Amino acid sequence: CGFHLRQPAPIVFKTVQLTGSSLVMPALRKSLTSQGIKLVENSEEAELRVELLKDENEKRILSLSGTGVVREYELYYRVHFRTKIASDATWALPMVMEARRDYTYNDSSLLAKQAEEKRLTEGMQTDVLNGIMRRLSALKKAE
Amino acid sequence: VRADEPPTVIETPIMVAETAVLPGAIEIEGDTLQLRIDRQLRATGNAIIRKDNQKITGDDIRYDMQNDELQVDGNAVITMGQAKITGPMLRMRLSESIGEMRDVSIEFKSAPPPPSDQDKSPLLSDEAILISDPKRYLDDSLASGTENKQSNFDNIRISAKQVLFEGQDVKRLSKASYTSCPANSDDWYIKANDLELNDYTRTGDATNAYIQFKGVPILYTPWMSFSYNNQRKSGLLAPLMGTTSRSGFELLTPYYINISPDMDATIATRILSKRGLQLQGEFRYLGENYSGINNFEYLDKDSTTEETRYYAKLAHTQQFSDHWSGGYNLEKVSDDKYFSEMATRIVVTSRVNLPQTAFLNYHDEHLTFNGTVQRYQNLDNVSFVYQRLPQLTMTYNNEWKGFTTQTTSQFVYFDSMKEAGTLPTGSRFSLYPSVSYPVNTSFGYITPKIGVHTIQYNLNDNRPVGYNNEYNSLQRTLPIVSLDSGMYFDRESTLFDTKYTNTLEPRVYYLYVPYKDQSKFPIFDTALATLNQNSIFNENQFNGDDRFSNANQVTLAMTSRFIDSETGIERLSTTLGQRFYFDDLQVSLPNTSLNNRKSSDILAGFTARLSSRLNLDTFWQYDPDRSNMERNNFLLRYNPEPGKSLNFGYRYTANTLEQLDVSGQWPLGNRWYGIGRLNYSIRDNNAVQSLAGLEYDAGCWQGRAVMQRVQTATANANYAMFFQLELGGLTSIGANPLNIVKRNIPTYMRTNDIPGIYREQNVE
Numbered sequence: 001c002g003f004h005l006r007q008p009a010p011i012v013f014k015t016v017q018l019t020g021s022s023l024v025m026p027a028l029r030k031s032l033t034s035q036g037i038k039l040v041e042n043s044e045e046a047e048l049r050v051e052l053l054k055d056e057n058e059k060r061i062l063s064l065s066g067t068g069v070v071r072e073y074e075l076y077y078r079v080h081f082r083t084k085i086a087s088d089a090t091w092a093l094p095m096v097m098e099a100r101r102d103y104t105y106n107d108s109s110l111l112a113k114q115a116e117e118k119r120l121t122e123g124m125q126t127d128v129l130n131g132i133m134r135r136l137s138a139l140k141k142a143e
Numbered sequence: 144v145r146a147d148e149p150p151t152v153i154e155t156p157i158m159v160a161e162t163a164v165l166p167g168a169i170e171i172e173g174d175t176l177q178l179r180i181d182r183q184l185r186a187t188g189n190a191i192i193r194k195d196n197q198k199i200t201g202d203d204i205r206y207d208m209q210n211d212e213l214q215v216d217g218n219a220v221i222t223m224g225q226a227k228i229t230g231p232m233l234r235m236r237l238s239e240s241i242g243e244m245r246d247v248s249i250e251f252k253s254a255p256p257p258p259s260d261q262d263k264s265p266l267l268s269d270e271a272i273l274i275s276d277p278k279r280y281l282d283d284s285l286a287s288g289t290e291n292k293q294s295n296f297d298n299i300r301i302s303a304k305q306v307l308f309e310g311q312d313v314k315r316l317s318k319a320s321y322t323s324c325p326a327n328s329d330d331w332y333i334k335a336n337d338l339e340l341n342d343y344t345r346t347g348d349a350t351n352a353y354i355q356f357k358g359v360p361i362l363y364t365p366w367m368s369f370s371y372n373n374q375r376k377s378g379l380l381a382p383l384m385g386t387t388s389r390s391g392f393e394l395l396t397p398y399y400i401n402i403s404p405d406m407d408a409t410i411a412t413r414i415l416s417k418r419g420l421q422l423q424g425e426f427r428y429l430g431e432n433y434s435g436i437n438n439f440e441y442l443d444k445d446s447t448t449e450e451t452r453y454y455a456k457l458a459h460t461q462q463f464s465d466h467w468s469g470g471y472n473l474e475k476v477s478d479d480k481y482f483s484e485m486a487t488r489i490v491v492t493s494r495v496n497l498p499q500t501a502f503l504n505y506h507d508e509h510l511t512f513n514g515t516v517q518r519y520q521n522l523d524n525v526s527f528v529y530q531r532l533p534q535l536t537m538t539y540n541n542e543w544k545g546f547t548t549q550t551t552s553q554f555v556y557f558d559s560m561k562e563a564g565t566l567p568t569g570s571r572f573s574l575y576p577s578v579s580y581p582v583n584t585s586f587g588y589i590t591p592k593i594g595v596h597t598i599q600y601n602l603n604d605n606r607p608v609g610y611n612n613e614y615n616s617l618q619r620t621l622p623i624v625s626l627d628s629g630m631y632f633d634r635e636s637t638l639f640d641t642k643y644t645n646t647l648e649p650r651v652y653y654l655y656v657p658y659k660d661q662s663k664f665p666i667f668d669t670a671l672a673t674l675n676q677n678s679i680f681n682e683n684q685f686n687g688d689d690r691f692s693n694a695n696q697v698t699l700a701m702t703s704r705f706i707d708s709e710t711g712i713e714r715l716s717t718t719l720g721q722r723f724y725f726d727d728l729q730v731s732l733p734n735t736s737l738n739n740r741k742s743s744d745i746l747a748g749f750t751a752r753l754s755s756r757l758n759l760d761t762f763w764q765y766d767p768d769r770s771n772m773e774r775n776n777f778l779l780r781y782n783p784e785p786g787k788s789l790n791f792g793y794r795y796t797a798n799t800l801e802q803l804d805v806s807g808q809w810p811l812g813n814r815w816y817g818i819g820r821l822n823y824s825i826r827d828n829n830a831v832q833s834l835a836g837l838e839y840d841a842g843c844w845q846g847r848a849v850m851q852r853v854q855t856a857t858a859n860a861n862y863a864m865f866f867q868l869e870l871g872g873l874t875s876i877g878a879n880p881l882n883i884v885k886r887n888i889p890t891y892m893r894t895n896d897i898p899g900i901y902r903e904q905n906v907e
Contacts, residue, residue, distance in 0.1 A: 002634040003632040004632060005585075005587075005630070005631070005632060006585050006631035006632065006633045007586075008585040009585070060889065061489065061493065063794050063800055063804070063822075064824075064831045064832070065800065065824075065827075065831075066827025066829055066831060067854060068831060068832075068853065068854035069493060072794065072800075100760065101675070101677065102673075102776070103672075103675070104799075106670070107495040107496055108525065108528075109669075109670035110496055110526070111668035112668050112670035112686040112687040113686070115668065115687055116670075116673065119672075119678075120677060123677040131712075131713065134712075134713070135711040135712065138707075
């Protein structure tokens with residue numbers, strides 16, 4: 001059916017400068033260095049610059065009981081970031097990577113639900129990190 | 144040529160090239176020009192005098208060079224940048240720009256604000272635009288970028304009895320009318336006895352002013368300040384008028400105070416006809432290492448309940464160093480019914496427990512620590528939550544020759560709320576060291592892991608359900624063994640002329656945890672986790688340490704994605720997963736039953752992100768043993784352009800809920816927009832919340848009417864109706880009284896935030 005074992009698709013940039021702050025920053029550093037990419041401080045040495053602009057956590061009520069008590073929440077985690085390839089004159093437009101989860105809720109088990117929310121947020125961070133890595137792998141050097 | 148002019152007059156029309164004037168130089172032209180050397184210049188007929196970037200025209204211009212006095216008679220017009228000031232005559236000391244003009248009209252277009260750090264203040268970022276599609280974002284930003292320069296929505300027109308020029312940037316107007324409506328529209332004016340305009344800060348200060356809407360004075364103020372550039376600026380925010388079934392007629396008048404670029408406040412008075420005058424305040428600040436938000440609401444004496452009613456929230460977070468941070472989040476409300484009687488937002492009325500928390504965190508490469516003290520103010524007298532006094536959590540991670548170690552330990556002292564009656568209290572200590580050996584390749588991974596989980600209780604009053612004695616010293620130790628593995632297969636495929644990488648990602652997870660009787664353990668902070676694609680891989684089916692499920696099970700899951708080859712963005716994703724039990728599950732919460740199933744429910748999910756315009760999320764949970772659909776969720780968001788959105792949701796959970804949720808905002812033509820939301824509980828046969836509204840976008844003002852009904856958690860339903868009028872360019876950016884609508888409709892956009900190109904389409 002045409003499927004084959006995934007071939008290594010490394011990021012084509014050998015040096016990357018990471019700036020900004022985000023919860024996914026430590027994991028992003030680790031993912032990049034594990035591919036043999038050198039993280040540099042100086043923007044002039046960087047073939048690719050990545051700036052993590054901001055994190056956004058949103059919690060929305062997804063459903064309520066007939067009496068107006070929360071039954072389900074949905075969570076969003078977003079990272080706004082932008083990239084600049086050394087040969088480009090300007091930064092690319094900012095992008096947003098988003099992950100979403102939902103969970104059932106009951107006020108009497110609030111403490112357990114807090115732990116669940118934390119766990120789901122960690123899962124979303126992994127999703128967003130994978131999304132950013134996919135985006136960076138898709139970036140090409142100027143021909 | 145006039146006869147009384149002295150003979151030293153040059154009487155030839157002079158044409159001056161339209162070139163930039165030298166700094167400080169004065170240039171004059173006209174049909175007729177007269178010059179008295181070193182004394183006076185005079186131009187008549189199409190006369191123009193230029194200095195720097197200022198151009199003054201008139202019928203008769205006289206400039207006294209010795210005294211630097213300029214006199215223009217007949218059709219005097221000053222043009223400076225985007226601004227044009229017109230009047231019958233002008234007198235001005237040209238070099239200092241000090242002078243006077245009578246019966247003037249001023250017109251200018253608001254230019255984009257000067258770039259400054261202030262505009263980037265994160266305080267303003269409450270409008271998040273989702274840009275998962277870079278191409279689309281580019282289109283939108285180009286469209287709105289060009290629109291800003293050309294739009295006829297931001298004209299400003301002022302007329303005044305007199306204007307005094309007080310230097311380059313400051314104009315003082317008396318008996319002035321100000322509007323941002325275009326020339327053929329007289330919808331609203333600010334009429335002010337005294338109006339000071341500052342071109343440098345692009346702000347206006349009016350004293351003794353009233354706002355006239357459609358010829359009717361609607362609001363008087365002794366002083367008001369506004370920005371004519373939509374910058375963050377102290378001033379009135381759009382008042383909100385309405386009526387609710389619980390509090391009667393109400394009028395909210397917010398005032399925004401821009402203290403500094405990283406600090407602001409909003410104060411508001413809220414008149415409630417059935418209750419009295421409530422004061423509201425919000426104070427926000429943000430520094431490099433700290434941020435905070437503080438809210439107060441105070442009603443001295445509620446005329447219905449005869450009580451003082453208040454709400455307070457203090458929240459602060461602080462980064463002490465690279466490693467240490469901390470903060471607090473304290474909320475208190477005067478009585479249980481406060482939210483359901485005073486608020487109209489479901490996020491507020493549904494609140495049952497208010498946190499009172501302080502925390503301290505440490506974080507470095509290997510070690511994290513969290514210390515929390517926490518209690519809750521309970522409002523429903525049922526859902527009581529344990530106090531944690533304190534909770535100390537520490538984790539340590541390290542790597543050694545390919546091995547990954549993790550140790551988590553936690554100490555908590557749980558105390559019960561007095562109102563909750565006699566419940567077990569006491570301390571719990573847990574320790575969970577583990578080691579894993581992850582092997583990763585481009586096409587897959589395998590991670591064996593082994594760990595030991597120990598828990599120790601020291602309790603008071605622990606009399607578990609079904610037991611007669613107290614059990615106050617309890618202990619549990621469990622080994623946990625797991626093997627996680629997955630593979631990645633790819634193929635290239637093309638859909639609708641776009642190249643995608645289609646992936647296939649099977650995952651197999653085996654978990655072994657022996658059974659240990661835990662029925663005597665109290666329940667402090669533990670509940671069953673919601674089953675989903677994440678939690679199906681959890682080591683423990685419970686969240687919280689009071690229960691640890693036994694396991695001899697394998698979880699199988701398959702994920703397939705379509706990833707845009709060019710951008711790396713995931714467009715489609717589908718997953719299927721199920722858990723198979725080799726041993727029966729034996730650990731449960733009190734008052735719940737166990738069923739001896741050989742497998743879990745089947746989980747399936749499908750997600751589509753077809754550009755940022757169309758998002759679809761679906762999820763099914765199916766019980767194959769009973770042939771029963773346990774959960775069925777469907778969420779569709781269609782947002783083709785700003786100001787145009789539809790959301791449709793259906794949620795079903797067996798024996799718990801079945802709901803339809805429809806919301807949206809849509810242009811109706813003729814400048815009208817419709818907004819609405821219906822959240823209908825099929826199970827209860829009633830509307831949990833409903834909202835309907837209309838917005839009118841007149842360009843230089845917006846009118847809004849919203850009706851809603853909210854089922855509240857601690858009282859009966861509340862009906863509310865609101866009206867709001869926003870005058871273009873007058874309402875500052877700041878706290879937004881539109882939260883009711885924004886919270887109800889996820890994709891809602893204020894009409895004046897919609898890029899002009901889309902707004903103009905709705906005019907016809």
